[in-house]
Structures are given as structure tokens and as C-alpha cells.
Amino acid sequence: MPYLTSAVLAAALCGFILLGLRARWVDGTVDDYITARNSQSGATLGLSFLASGMGAWILFAPPEIGAFVGPVALAGYAIGSALPFIVLGLYGPAIRRALPEGRSIAEFAQACYGTGVRRWVSLVSVAYMACFLAAELTAIGAITALLSDVPPAAVVLGVALSTLAYTVLGGLRASLATDRWQAWLLVALLLIVSSVAFTHLPTMPSVSSMPSAPLSEALSVALTLVIAVTAANLFHQGYWQRVWAAQDAGSLGRGAWLGGGLTIVVVMVIGGLGILAAMSGVELGNPPMPFFALLANAPAWLAMLALVLAVTLVASSVDTLQNAIASLMVSQHEQQGRSLITARWLTVALMLPVVIIALQGLSVLRLFLIADLLCAAIVVPVLLGLWRHMSAMAAIGGGLAGLLGAVLPGWFANGSLEAGLLAATFPGGIPTLGPFLGALCASTLVSVGLAMARRFRAH
Template identity: 80%
Template sequence: MLYLTSAVLGAALCCFAYLGLRARWVDGPVDDYVTARNSQTSSTLGLSFLASGMGAWILFAPPEIGAFVGPLALAGYAVGSALPFIVLGLYGPKIRRALPEGRSIAEFADACYGKGVRRWVTLVSVGYMACFLAAELTAIGAITGLLSDVPPALVIIGVALTTLVYTAVGGLRASLATDRWQAWLLLALLLAVGSVALWRLPAMPSEAALPSVPVTNALSVALTLVIAVTAANLFHQGYWQRVWAAQDDQSLGRGAWLGGGMTVVVVMIIGGLGTLAAMSGVALGEPPMPFFALLSDAPAWLSLPALVLAVTLVASSVDTLQNGIASLVVARSEQRGVSLVATRWITLILMVPVVIIALQGLSVLRLFLIADLLCAAIVVPVLLGLWQRMTPLAAVGGGIAGLIGAVLPGWVSQGSLVAGFLAASFPGSVPTLGPFLGALVASTLVSVVIAAVIRK
């Protein structure tokens, strides 16, 4: 079984590499490597948004939220996962008109505020995407160890190298080409594996009930997840690339709504399996993994499609993240006369620490929450850049206020600045609303007030 599993996973990765390399733009300009400008239809974009947004996290986080907090918080998670696409679908046409030759969120920040804010935004974006990469590769290692005898390190390195090869050579077109196939494959595999998990669900006991979490607590978790996931993913350069890859404004809008709609459905279905697992009394494990708990007594053959599903999920998000980081490096490199070949090497070097972290098998949830909070503190000042009255001072002031606002709830409630910082670092890796709401409200208010008082 070890050799069969290794062969199947290797074949899947080779197929992704072939599809990506076949789509490469031979000797094309750097701009096409980074944006595939004005080339993608709404259906292609919709499938790409789905595939690039769906990582291995959907097999862990939504089922756990569904099992322990219930449908209300799960709905918040689903909406938060899809909302970045919708925001870019609605806001993207304005960005395209204001910056027709743009390529990244950093260039958008530069055009609105100047190079100082651009550097800040670039740092946040690369940091967030690096955390995302480490989390996805860590997840595929954990799933591999759970479902097979294949060494997790082998799969981690295999996914990282395979996706790096076709994204480094083919750029965004390679990522978009594989996304189409990966989206259909992950939908088919999710349907197959989810159906078997549902079929093997024990009969519901007479006392079965939804998680007994107060509505106010469930609403708090839902709102926290909406803010955290939306704010962080708006710094996902892979999504911003698709703003300029769209054929036109209509393709962007339709693709965003299509990808967002499918994302909501997928997250709700997978999370719903977690709710059903908890209600049926299945042992969820320690640490709890409701989705995999449903597969614990499943036929041995099911582990193979489940592993292919996990590899597909990880590869579809990792190639987008790698290409997003490369595009930010390209934008900086062009100003300094660095070649595209050198940029590819820089991207490869950046992957080394990411893979090393993933090989440790660490929990990155707390790092994710801190990165999400940093994004939440500056997302509104950045997006307000198209408002004519916004200034660099208003953007920077709003961002600083957002960071202070993140600490303020814990500081006020516990009467200690140290306690405020501790609360904003999410001890126990528990998402709480206070820091996120404080960051969002403070950054918005201060940005608007400074912009309204000080004219350009």
C-alpha cells in the first residue's frame, strides 16, 4: 500500500506539473508572467478563486467550528472565506480603471500613497502569504501521517518543489491553468469522500442536539472569523493578480461571485459534516479532527482518494501563494534592474524557510491569528486609497491607530497594557472578537478623521 500511495500521489503531482508547464507563456514579457493581463474569462476566474482559496484548512477548521460552535459560526466562516472575492469583484473595476497597468496590492498602495506605504503593505502581504504557505504544507504533512505510511516530509517537499517548478517557469498562466483542473478534481473528490463519510455516520441518538453555545457567543465567533479571514485574504497577492487577469470588468465581477458562491457551499458542507459528527457522538479525537474522525473506520481504500484530495487542495493554494510572492518580488526587482531569472531564484530561496517550518509539524494557528490581526489593522486605510481626500498621513495614522485599537480592548478590560498585548497575541490560539473589532474600528475612524481634516 505504501508504494501504491506514493505512486498515486506522485502521478497527481506530475499531472499538475504537466498542466502548468503546458500553459507557460514562452519568452513572454514580465508583465504577462505576473498578471496574464486581460486574458481570463469569468468561469476560469471563478474556478481559480475556488481552487486557490480552498486549502487543506477546510478539512480541519470548518468541521471543528461546526462541531463545537455550530451552524451560526460556521456561516460566518463561510462568508468570511468568500467575502474577499466579492470585495475584489465589486472594488476591482475601480482599481483597474485607476491603475490600468497595475499588478499588485503594493503598486496600488504606491499609486495612492507613495513608496513608504508600499513597503509596509509589501511586508505585510509577504509575511501573511508565508504563514499561509507554512500552514498548508504543515497540514499536508499531518494528513499524510494520519492516512498513510508515506513519510510526511516526502510529500511536503514533493508538493513544494512541484508547484515551484511550474509557477517559476510559467507564472500566473500556469497557476490559472492548473486551478481549472484542480477545482473540478477537488469538487469531485470532496463529493466522493464526503458522501462516504456521511454514509458511515452513526444513527443519531435521541438526545442529539446542536452545540450548546449561546447565540451571542456564536455571533461573536462568526463576526471574528468574518473580519479576520476577510482582512487577511485582502492581502493575498494571488487574489489581486486576478483583478488584472480578467478579460474585463464583467468577467471579474461574475468570476468573483461564482468563486465566492462555490466557496460558501463547500465550506458549509464540509463544516456541516463536523456538526453531524458531534451530534452523532463520534469520538472526535485529540486534538479534535471531526472530518477525519468520520473516516476512522472507513474502508482502507478511501484513504487514497482522501490523500489525493488533500494534495489537490494544498497544491492549488500553494502555487497561487508562490506566484503571488514572485509577483511582488518582480515588481520590486524591476525598479532595481534585477532579471526575471534572479526573481525566480529569490522565490526559491524564500521557500526554504517555509519548508523548514512545515517540516517541524508545528501549530501555526496562533501565527495565523496574529498575521490576520495585522492585516485587519491596515486593510481599511489601504482600500480607502481611491477616496480623493485620503493622504499618506491618513493611511499611516489609521494603520497605527489600528494596531493600538487591537491592544485596547484587553488593556481596558484587564487594566494592564501587558495584558492587552497578551490578549492581542491570542494565547491558547483562540480567536476573540475584541482585538479584531478594535483594530478595524480604530483604523477606520482615525483614517477618515485625518483625511477629512487635512486636505491634499
């Protein structure tokens, strides 16, 4: 069985390599390498948004939220996962008009506010995406150990090297090409795994109720997830690349709504399995993993399909992140040939520390939450960049206020700055609403306040 599983995984990864390499432009420019400018239809973008946004996290987080907090919080998670696509779909046409030759969120920040804000935005974006990469590769190692006898390190390295093989050579076009197939594959595998796991559920107890936390708690969790996931994913350079990859504004809008709608459906379906697992009374494990608990009563071959599903999920997000990080790091002022070489080597170099971290099997949830909070503190000032009254001072002031706002709820609740700082680093890896809401409200109020003060002074 380990040999069969290894062969199936190898075949899937080789298939992704072939699809990616077929899509590359041999003599493409560095601009095409990192933007595939004006080339993608709405349908392609929709599938790409779905595939690049879905990762191994959907096999862990939505089922657990469904099993322990209930459908209200799960709906918040689904909306939060889809909202970044919708925001870019609505806001993207204005970004394209203001910055027709743009490439990244960092260039958008520079055009609006200057070099200082660009560097800060780039740092936050790279930190977030590096956490995302480490989390995905760590997760596939854990899933491999859980579902098979294949060495986890072999699968981690296999995913990292195979995605590098086509992103280094093919750039964004290769990632977009594989996204289309990976999106259909993950939907098909998810349907098969979910339906078979459902049919092998233990008989429902005669008295069973849907898991649901108190409404106030469920709404708090839902709002926390909407803010955290939306703010963080708006710093996902891979999504910004697709703003300029779209054929036109209409294609971007259609792709965003398609990707967002499919994302909501996928998250709700996989989270619904967690609800069913809790209602059926199966042992959810320690730590709890409702999705994988469902596989305990299913046929052995289903574990192999679930592992292929996990590898597909990870590969689809990893290749997007690899190209996204490289695109942020490439200087637009270098000579074209040298820039393309730089982009390729940076993609390889940035994967080395990420793979090393992933092979340690560490939990990255707390780092993820801290990165989400940094994004929440500055997302509104950045997106307000096209408002004519905004200034670099207003953006910087709003960002600093957002950082302070993240600390204030814990400070007031516990009576000390130290306690506020600790609460803003999420001890135990538990997401709480206070820091996120404080960061978002403070950054918005201060940014808008400083911008309006500048407007009044001008008059």
C-alpha cells in the first residue's frame, strides 16, 4: 500500500508539472512572468481564486469550527474566505485604472503613499505568505503521517520541488494553468471523499442535536474570522497578481464572484462534515480532527484519495505563493533579462527556510494569527489609497493606531500594557475578537480623521 500511495502521489505531482510547463512562455518578459497581463478569462480566474485560496487548512479548521461552534461561526469562516476575492473584484477595476502597468500590492502602496509605506506593506505581505507556505507544507506532512505509511518528509519535499519545477520556469501562467485543473480535481475528490465518508457514518443517535455555541459566542467567532481572514488575504500578493492578469475589468469581476461563490460552497460542505461528525458521536481525536475522524469507518482506499486531495490542495496554494513572493521581491528597475533570472532564483531561495521549518512539524497557528493581526492593522489605510484626501501621513498614522488598537482591548480588560501585548499575540493559538476589532476600528478612525483634518486645512 505505501508503494501504491507513493506512485499515485508522484503521478499527481508529475501531472501538475507537465500542465505548468506546457503553459509557460519560453521568451516571455519579466512582466509576463509575474503578471500574465490582460490574458485570463473570468472562468479561469474564478477557478484560480478557488484553487489558490484553498489549502490543507480546509481539512482542519472548517470541520473543527463546525463541530464545536456550529453553523453560524462556520458561515463566518466561509464568508471571510471568499470576501477578499469579492473586495478585489469590486475594487480591482479602480486599481487597474489608477495603475494600469502595476504588478503588486507594494506598487499600489508606493503609487498612493511613497516608498516608506511600500516597504512596510511588502514586509507584512511577505511575512504573511511565508507563514502560509510553512503552514501548508507542515500540514501536508502531518496529513501524510496520519493517512499513510509514506515518509512525511518525502511528500513535503515532493510538493515543494514539483511546484518549484513549473513556477520557476513558467511563472504566473504556469500557476494559473495548473489552478484550473487543480480546482476541478479538488472539487471532484472532495465530493467523492465526502459522500463516501458520509455513507459510512455511524448510525445517528436517536437524540442528537446540531453543535452550536451560545449565539453571542458564535457571532463573536464568526466576526473574528471574517476580519482576520479577509484582512490577511488582502495582503496575499497572489490575489493581487490576478487583478492585472484579468483580460479586463469585467473578467475580473466575474472571476471574483465565481471564485468567492465556489469558496463559500466548499468551506460550508467541508465544515458541514464536521457538524455531522459531532452529531454522529464519533471520536473526534485529540487534538480534534473531525474530517479525519470520519475516515476511520470508511474503506481504506478512501484514505489514499483523501491524501491526494490534500496534496492537490497544498500544491494549488503553494505554487501561487511561490510566484507571489518572488514577484514582490523583484526590482522593477533592473534590466529585463537579469530581473527574470533574479525572480527565478528568489523563488528557489525563499523556499529553503520554509521547507526547513515545515520539516520540523511545528505549529504555526499562533504565527498565522499574529500575521493576520498585522494585516488587519493596516489593511484599511492601504485600501483607502485611491481616496484623494488620503496622504502618507494618514496611512502611517492609521497603521500605527491599528497596532495600538490591537493591544488596547487586552490592556483595558486586564489593567496592564504587558497583558495587552500578550493578548495580542494569542497565547494558546486561540483567535479572539478584541485585538482584531481594535486594530480595524483604530486604523480606520485615525486614517479617516487625519485625512479629513488635512482636507479642512487645505480649505
